[in-house]
Amino acid sequence: MGKNKINRSLILIFLGYTCVYLDKNIISLSVIPIAQDLGIDAGQKGLILSAFFLGYTLFQIPFGFLGNRLGSRKIMTFAILLMGVLMICLGFGFSFIYLILIRFAAGSFAHAGYPSAVSAFVTKEVEPAKRGSVQSSMIASSGFAGIVGPLLVAPLLTMVGWKTTYFIYGAIVLLIGFLMLRGIPKNSGQPIVSAGQSNISFFEMIKDRNVWITVLAAFFINAAVYGMTGWIASYLVDEFSLTMNKMAMMSALIGLVMMLSAMFAGSMIVRYFKNREKQVIFVVSALGGVVAFLLSSSSSLVVSMLLLSVAVAAASIGFATLMSLPVKLFAEREVSTKYSIINAIGVSGGFFAPMIIGWLVNTSGSYGGAFTFIALVFVLAGGVSLVIQTKESKQPVEELEGQK
Numbered sequence: 001m002g003k004n005k006i007n008r009s010l011i012l013i014f015l016g017y018t019c020v021y022l023d024k025n026i027i028s029l030s031v032i033p034i035a036q037d038l039g040i041d042a043g044q045k046g047l048i049l050s051a052f053f054l055g056y057t058l059f060q061i062p063f064g065f066l067g068n069r070l071g072s073r074k075i076m077t078f079a080i081l082l083m084g085v086l087m088i089c090l091g092f093g094f095s096f097i098y099l100i101l102i103r104f105a106a107g108s109f110a111h112a113g114y115p116s117a118v119s120a121f122v123t124k125e126v127e128p129a130k131r132g133s134v135q136s137s138m139i140a141s142s143g144f145a146g147i148v149g150p151l152l153v154a155p156l157l158t159m160v161g162w163k164t165t166y167f168i169y170g171a172i173v174l175l176i177g178f179l180m181l182r183g184i185p186k187n188s189g190q191p192i193v194s195a196g197q198s199n200i201s202f203f204e205m206i207k208d209r210n211v212w213i214t215v216l217a218a219f220f221i222n223a224a225v226y227g228m229t230g231w232i233a234s235y236l237v238d239e240f241s242l243t244m245n246k247m248a249m250m251s252a253l254i255g256l257v258m259m260l261s262a263m264f265a266g267s268m269i270v271r272y273f274k275n276r277e278k279q280v281i282f283v284v285s286a287l288g289g290v291v292a293f294l295l296s297s298s299s300s301l302v303v304s305m306l307l308l309s310v311a312v313a314a315a316s317i318g319f320a321t322l323m324s325l326p327v328k329l330f331a332e333r334e335v336s337t338k339y340s341i342i343n344a345i346g347v348s349g350g351f352f353a354p355m356i357i358g359w360l361v362n363t364s365g366s367y368g369g370a371f372t373f374i375a376l377v378f379v380l381a382g383g384v385s386l387v388i389q390t391k392e393s394k395q396p397v398e399e400l401e402g403q404k
Contacts, residue, residue: 006125009184010134013118016080016180017138019173020114021145023083023106024226026169027052029153029233029251030162032244037162040096042234046358049230051100053351055107057344063113064340067120073189075117077181083110084174091166115323116340121189123327123335132324137263139320146229146255154248210329211338213387217281217322218346220381224288225315226350227374229254231357232308235367240301250305257309261316277325278385281318285382288314292375296368311374318381325388349377 031045040048067075086106093099118138126134156165232254236247273280291311298304326339353373360369 005185005188009121009125009188010138012176012180012183013076013121014138014141015176016076016114017118017141018145018148019080019083019176020111021141022149022169023087023111023173024052024229025145025149025251025255026087026153026165027103028230029150029244029248030157030165032233032237033157033162034093034099038093038096038099042362043355043358044096045234046355048096048099048103049226049354049358050351052103052107052111053226053347053354055104055109056112057107057348057351059108059112060116060340060344060347061337064116064337064344067113067117067340068337069191071189071191072117072121072124073184073186075113076121076189077177077184079110079112079114079117080173080177080180084170084172084177086110087166087170087173089170091163091170093163093166112344115343116337117189119327119335119339124190125188131327135324135327136320139323141259144255144259146258147252148255150233150248150251150255154244154251158244208330208338210389211341213384213389214322214325214329214342215345217381217384217388218342219349220377220384221281221285221315221318221322221349222347223349223353223377224285224292224374224381225319226347227353227357227370227377228292228308228312228315229258230350230354231361231367231370235370238361239304239367253305254308254312257313258316261313261320264317277321278388280321281385282382284314284318284321285378285385288318289375289378289382292371292378296371296375311378314378318385322385353377 027049031040031048034040034048035045063075083106086102090099090102090106093102119135122131122134122138153165153169156168160168233247233251236242236250237244242250288311291307291314295304295307295311298307323343326335326342330338356373357370360373361367363369
């Protein structure tokens with residue numbers, strides 16, 4: 001595939017990733033008016049946020065195997081098109097249970113296949129030296145969605161309500177899905193494993209120590225990321241009585257920090273911290289832990305926004321750096337499946353964290369305990385990441401074995 005076609009495909013895939021994160025961002029904003037309309041408390045809000053991650057966790061691994069068989073292009077376009085349909089369906093929301101089911105379906109069938117399919121596409125179509133930075137740039141779409149989402153969603157929520165907002169955004173996501181279907185060449189993102197070949201077995205995967213260490217690091221860092229981003233909007237409204245539009249501006253600022261941080265992780269690490277990714281994850285996680293702990297006692301909006309920005313930046317750099325490692329650690333035929341294992345079990349941190357935070361807020365009546373919990377998972381993410389065996393950390397062991 002020519003360079004121009006690859007670049008065009010990557011732009012479309014970035015837009016698709018933006019849709020993925022836009023869907024996650026919209027629910028964190030819209031859950032405020034949804035809760036008011038349907039009489040939902042903080043604990044139930046946490047369940048709505050977590051239902052998505054339960055489905056996302058359960059179906060990551062099957063979609064990883066399926067992506068190897070069907071090809072990344074088919075999985076990516078299917079995911080975005082279905083996501084648009086489910087966003088429209090959510091606009092018909094009439095009960096707490098209905099919203100739980102739609103969010104579970106979105107996580108299971110629309111979102112679950114996209115990240116591993118993108119990694120497989122990058123591994124197959126992008127030259128090795130650029131894979132890490134391209135992967136980090138894709139994850140930077142979380143910040144882009146974090147900027148665009150609040151600024152566009154909040155006015156719509158105020159003017160037309162949350163139901164019509166979902167109809168509008170569902171239609172936009174469907175349009176992007178069709179653009180991907182037409183714009184990504186059919187001969188790209190082909191199956192890595194053909195029907196006559198054997199896929200990587202589950203037993204091969206569980207023998208890989210790096211898979212499980214990376215899973216654990218991803219679990220804790222996802223708990224920090226989605227614990228914060230899922231509750232930032234509610235925190236700003238509950239603690240500082242911000243209007244929807246002011247809260248959107250603050251959330252957009254956080255989104256800008258997320259995007260710049262993830263982009264920084266992609267370009268600066270390749271340039272200055274090559275093969276030192278796990279040390280970068282440790283440092284930013286430690287910083288995030290300290291800042292989150294300080295947030296637990298903050299009562300000033302200005303101070304809280306500064307601390308939130310630093311914590312989100314730390315989480316974004318840590319997450320983007322961690323999720324760029326699979327394309328470097330694993331062979332081509334293993335990337336999609338192993339990435340899906342890491343993302344599946346790792347992202348379950350995003351399932352537990354919103355529920356735990358909802359329970360802590362309900363129990364204590366404040367967000368102090370929630371930020372202490374986030375500080376703890378930050379520290380755990382940094383500690384676990386140091387145990388990942390990258391190529392340079394394996395080399396001394398191999399040399400010793402050779403001397404024997």
